Amino acid sequence: MIKSKFGAKLKSLRQQRGISQEQFALSIDMDRTYYASVENGKHNISLINIEKIASGLNISLKELFDGV
Amino acid sequence: MIKSKFGAKLKSLRQQRGISQEQFALSIDMDRTYYASVENGKHNISLINIEKIASGLNISLKELFDGV
Numbered sequence: 001m002i003k004s005k006f007g008a009k010l011k012s013l014r015q016q017r018g019i020s021q022e023q024f025a026l027s028i029d030m031d032r033t034y035y036a037s038v039e040n041g042k043h044n045i046s047l048i049n050i051e052k053i054a055s056g057l058n059i060s061l062k063e064l065f066d067g068v
Numbered sequence: 069m070i071k072s073k074f075g076a077k078l079k080s081l082r083q084q085r086g087i088s089q090e091q092f093a094l095s096i097d098m099d100r101t102y103y104a105s106v107e108n109g110k111h112n113i114s115l116i117n118i119e120k121i122a123s124g125l126n127i128s129l130k131e132l133f134d135g136v
Contacts, residue, residue: 002119
């Protein structure tokens with residue numbers, strides 16, 4: 001459940017910025033298929049990668065988890 | 069860095085509630101030594117365990133990451 005809620009939030013934040021999964025994964029030096037699996041709610045992502053994503057989106061962890 | 073910041077926040081939230089590491093780990097069905105390693109910033113905790121901790125503290129993920 002939490003994995004899909006987190007992935008959906010990620011997807012909306014990324015799409016708000018008009019960037020593709022590939023562009024975003026590249027920008028934070030994350031493997032594209034791994035990133036896609038996180039967005040699809042398939043991966044139990046770790047804290048360090050969560051922080052990488054938040055800083056790539058230029059938001060705080062608090063904002064990233066707002067509503068999740 | 070993020071691991072120790074998250075661990076410190078966790079410790080303060082737990083101590084505010086006056087419960088020991090052992091009591092809290094038991095209450096969320098988490099291994100005590102694993103929980104201690106997370107509080108000590110030694111473990112790169114996963115999303116599912118982060119959510120377990122937030123619900124054990126009765127707070128949202130957003131509140132858990134406030135200031136981290």
